[in-house]
Amino acid sequence: MESLGELLKGWPQASSIHEQAERKMSELMQDPLVERLLAKHPELDAATVRLNLNRVYQYVTEYRNCTNCPGLDQCPNDFEGHYTLLSVETAGPNVQLNDRKVSCKKFIAKRNEEQIRSRVRSFYVDEKVLQGGYSSDEILNKDAERLKAVGQVLRYTMKTKEQGLQTEGLYLTGSFGTGKTFLMGYMLHELAKAGYSGVIVYMPDFVEDLKAMLHEPGKLKETVDLMKETDLLIFDDIGAENLNPWVRDHVLGSILNYRMNRKPTFYTSNYDLDALEMHFSFTNKDGDERHKGERLMNRVRPYVEIVHVTGSNKRERM
Missing domain, CATH: 3.40.50.300 (P-loop containing nucleotide triphosphate hydrolases)
Structure with a gap:
């Protein structure tokens, strides 16, 4: 899957990297998936999202890929049969956005079937x-x-x-x-x-x-x-x-x-x-x-x- 950095490099050179990032930031903040994440975690501010822009981009992109799944053998995500899930941790005034890879239902079903056959x-x-x-x-x-x-x-x-x-x-x-x-x-x-x-x-x-x-x-x-x-x-x-x-x-x-x-x-x-x-x-x-x-x-x-x-x-x- 194309990373956010690769995406930004492919945009017209007339725009600065900063402008490109701001534009992408604006698009991501308006995405329904990100809006739900922010509503669930009001402690998550724009500054934290900006610091983790690549994680958020991957989260949104892989969620869309899974929504329109082409099948496990054609999975477009970084790791076949897995998607990125975000979690928020708060320690005092510090808010941290973490990501982890989660197995999708089709991958779990395939793994279970392989275990059965074994x-x-x-x-x-x-x-x-x-x-x-x-x-x-x-x-x-x-x-x-x-x-x-x-x-x-x-x-x-x-x-x-x-x-x-x-x-x-x-x-x-x-x-x-x-x-x-x-x-x-x-x-x-x-x-x-x-x-x-x-x-x-x-x-x-x-x-x-x-x-x-x-x-x-x-x-x-x-x-x-x-x-x-x-x-x-x-x-x-x-x-x-x-x-x-x-x-x-x-x-x-x-x-x-x-x-x-x-x-x-x-x-x-x-x-x-x-x-x-x-x-x-x-x-x-x-x-x-x-x-x-x-x-x-x-x-x-x-x-x-x-x-x-x-x-x-x-x-x-x-």
């Missing part, structure tokens, strides 16, 4: 799921057929906000494209605003990446520890992955064993719980191992509320 990590899940600007009205009105499921997710979200982190999660089951991931993204976003951390993992891609991490033990431990410790963990599209015994028993088993009775785990799946158990019971390497599938499901089944998500396939409309 609490949520995603692995192989489309970032749009987490940055869609959710609203409860939107998820209620998007498909009337899934209204019951939406109600369950909303009630769970509100319960967590009111009572704190639960030990039981949700298991969203339903056909392709009914919005299971969308509903979990909404819950994550809402609870991130309440201060909770979250991780959402797209299982088919994650399992393939885990196999590559066998040669990176440090990265593997960091990833597993993150999933153990996060407040909210979502396994998205579980059952669609190509399992091997190591992933099932040593990775998933370890994560779920740590989290049960501590922190909630959530799932979206095209399978119901019985079908998921069958999926866990068979691997391409070792074939049918029913007892190992049952063991893993004992870390899932008792710790979830089942949510049946019905409705039309949203992806077919795209």
Whole structure:
């Protein structure tokens, strides 16, 4: 933003700097914003304003910029998303005019949104799921057929906000494209605003990446520890992955064993719980191992509320 000194230098040279300053002083004193400041602080006289002419000019100019805000990314003020605020201090006969930079509402909103997003990590899940600007009205009105499921997710979200982190999660089951991931993204976003951390993992891609991490033990431990410790963990599209015994028993088993009775785990799946158990019971390497599938499901089944998500396939409309 152009300073008062730069403005005065650009005026016609026929006028002296003193005349230019007097003219600008007169204009500023008649500005409604300055008039309100003087009315609020009668101890503030013209001499003090004159000594702080640059501060007053910046105060008025940035206020006008904010009134006609072109958007945060085009903010014309000295510091993006901030404006100058004046305050008056009186110490005996001395009156002092001070200025400070204040964050505007748009800057605060952006910072809050960045803090919310920083609490949520995603692995192989489309970032749009987490940055869609959710609203409860939107998820209620998007498909009337899934209204019951939406109600369950909303009630769970509100319960967590009111009572704190639960030990039981949700298991969203339903056909392709009914919005299971969308509903979990909404819950994550809402609870991130309440201060909770979250991780959402797209299982088919994650399992393939885990196999590559066998040669990176440090990265593997960091990833597993993150999933153990996060407040909210979502396994998205579980059952669609190509399992091997190591992933099932040593990775998933370890994560779920740590989290049960501590922190909630959530799932979206095209399978119901019985079908998921069958999926866990068979691997391409070792074939049918029913007892190992049952063991893993004992870390899932008792710790979830089942949510049946019905409705039309949203992806077919795209």
